[in-house]
Amino acid sequence: MEVVNTVSALKSLVGTLKSTGKKIALVPTMGALHNGHISLIERALDLADIVICSIFVNPTQFTDPKDLERYPRPLQKDLNMLIGAGCNILFIPDVQEMYPEPEQWYIDLGETEFLLEGAFRKGHYQGVTQIVKKLFDAATPDVALFGQKDFQQVLMIRKMTSIFAMPIEIVSCPIIRERDGLAMSSRNIHLSETDRKHALILSRALQYVQANFRKKPLQELLEHAKSFFKNVAGLELEYFTIANGETLQPVENDAEVNIVALVAARVGTTRLIDNMILS
Numbered sequence: 001m002e003v004v005n006t007v008s009a010l011k012s013l014v015g016t017l018k019s020t021g022k023k024i025a026l027v028p029t030m031g032a033l034h035n036g037h038i039s040l041i042e043r044a045l046d047l048a049d050i051v052i053c054s055i056f057v058n059p060t061q062f063t064d065p066k067d068l069e070r071y072p073r074p075l076q077k078d079l080n081m082l083i084g085a086g087c088n089i090l091f092i093p094d095v096q097e098m099y100p101e102p103e104q105w106y107i108d109l110g111e112t113e114f115l116l117e118g119a120f121r122k123g124h125y126q127g128v129t130q131i132v133k134k135l136f137d138a139a140t141p142d143v144a145l146f147g148q149k150d151f152q153q154v155l156m157i158r159k160m161t162s163i164f165a166m167p168i169e170i171v172s173c174p175i176i177r178e179r180d181g182l183a184m185s186s187r188n189i190h191l192s193e194t195d196r197k198h199a200l201i202l203s204r205a206l207q208y209v210q211a212n213f214r215k216k217p218l219q220e221l222l223e224h225a226k227s228f229f230k231n232v233a234g235l236e237l238e239y240f241t242i243a244n245g246e247t248l249q250p251v252e253n254d255a256e257v258n259i260v261a262l263v264a265a266r267v268g269t270t271r272l273i274d275n276m277i278l279s
Helices: 007-019 035-047 065-070 075-085 124-139 148-163 186-190 193-212 218-227
Strands: 002-004 024-029 050-055 089-091 143-147 169-173 235-244 259-267 270-277
Touching (some): 002 007, 007 024, 007 050, 035 050, 035 075, 050 075, 089 124, 193 259, 193 270, 218 235
Parallel strands (some): 002 089
Antiparallel strands (some): 235 259
16 A cells, blocks of 8 residues: 655656556545445445545544544554555645645535534534545545445535536445444544443434334334433434435425435534434
């Protein structure tokens, strides 16, 4: 695996590879890798000749400075995992490389930006699209892969890609879960033993909705799912919704063909998100 730290070095390397007809896949990450990330690398290897993984903890997408400070950075472990997975290139720039000077960034992502995650993390998706645009410009991939766990993020990146007419296929890959159902997340390391048990409520509520979808009225499903979170010390539900998979607006008719259940909750001091596609 080749490791590069500058945009210019990455562009040069990719340019050489593309001149020989190689198809390029990019897997953008913030590091603290787990098997969910590795599943993206494995899928990328199926779709392209060369797989680039980027590791960059992007400051502009954090709405809480303490969250940025707490974000795990186990670089040597990440390197070992990527080598084992067969990743070809690791792009690991520093903040100065990606933001050499102050810059203004705003694009109109539509009203979906301000729903769900956007309501609780104002400005988050401006920061996400800002860095992903930079990574796309540096790596010029043919395909880029993201995890379904960040469902709304994938929608925003697709919107950004269309705004700039970038010829990049955006692939969303399934959530990878622990044996007990907990969605894998870099933030799970912050969970205490008690928090870890409470965190399972997110996936259990989603599983209930999935198992009873189109068997019970949507409102009944929603209210019962929310009841999973009541009277649990240290567990605070932020949202649980059954929504259109393109607009994230709540759905009223379960006959729609693109429906997803999404949840976010604070478990102790850790904020977790999860979702399940229903239709």
